[in-house]
Amino acid sequence: MMPRDNMTSLIQKIARQALTTFRNHSATGESKIFLENHSKLRSLLSEVRAADLRIVPRYAERSSAPTPLHGPPVTYMHICETDSFSMGVFLLKHGTCIPLHDHPGMYGMIKVIYGKVRISCFDRLGASPDGALQKSSMRPSTRRSVGEYTEEDAPCVLSPYRDNIHQLEAVDGPTAFLDILAPPYDPDGGRDCHYYKVLQPASESAENKAEVPGHAEVWLAEIPQPGGFWCGSEPYPGPKVSL
Template identity: 35%
Template sequence: MTDSCAVQKLYEICKEILSPEEVVPPPSDIARLKAVLDAIKPIDVGLQGNERVSSGNEEERLFYSNLGAHKRQRVSRGTALIASPQSSHPPPVTYVHIHECDSFSMGIFCLSKSAVIPLHDHPGMTVFSKVLYGSMHVAAYDWDDQHHHTQHFCGMRLAKLKVDCIYNASSGSSVLYPTSAGNIHCFTALTSCAVLDVISPPYADGDPSYYALHPYLDLSRTWEELIDYKECQDFVWLEEIEKPHNFKVEGQIYTGPIINVI
């Protein structure tokens, strides 16, 4: 597959199977799109992709060893990794826009080491993602829909951890759905990295919603009414907040092969 036909093939299959009506494609079509996305290399979209990439196990060991002992407890493991950028000058995040239409958008987020894309949602969207180079930690949550008596607390909603792992270029593509598989997520760059996103349908009204996270056990005195202690460790309270003032995404010109729009 040549550089130009790789991104063209991705565009064409997105055009074929994705809809502006927030309709999730059938599993067979999702598998087809993921297979094409898995074949995309940095050079196919105009990136060099020559940044240092450590082994996943070493990255995870170093990342978690840098957390305080209280943050390494399983009850808050996911929470410790998804805070908004704390520095007034956090590492940069850039976005390379490739294409957008009524049905989907294609673009690349490029993160410097330690950069964070804070916890945000994808309402009504199906999102396909592929790390092109480097590695990142992903923490992702879904709204809880089982424990109705405790779903809301002081303006916050109960959510459950769905993904807490490290992705790199060898991980393959991932997909999240409008109400499942981690629709609310955060990225933390362990090395300089880039992730190619296909979002269907694209955001219609600008930014997503952003969230602050509060550990479940820190705020609830009646967790026994929800579930047993072991299961409780994966629950958190999410509070909608304004976009973090120190999180900024700068645009970058797409330099990859031109897509033949059909």
């Protein structure tokens, strides 16, 4: 039997609520019950801190400039996975990022547990609610938002048709965030991860784009996984989850 402190832990409550929220849910429709459960999940996720997961912030890595990387730039702590959702923690070293990528037909929630993360979000133009797109590797999109998140902020939320493509960057030092995806990636089920680069109009500089991020139409070109990015794994030290 699972120890009592694990059964009542915040991460256990989050996992149970995630299962309730996403079990048997279809991305093509959002019922009142789903929206209520989704709101409950966001509220629970807003409470989580690094200490709840027994993760010690790695601020010793902080410096004025990125240092040469030893080992993977990003690591992942697996917490749990069902057919309905997956949950784990991503840890980014100082000066690193998770490149621009998508989540076909998936919901997601990102809660920073230490450090600061800059999240750049895009919407795909002409996509259906289930995330289906034309086959072209060039895809018209709109840059919806660029925001910086800390442990004090509410989760960043994505859906199959809003903020579904994003990039996450460690700002001013190492950072970590709790990540929920529903349903999990499944290449055989049509939910593989694709990477992109932004093609900006020649008349607009990158600096101007950053100053006015909202709703700027751009083209995204699908690319192979960037060569400098890879994700390693490490053990999750926190309370166990039972589903």
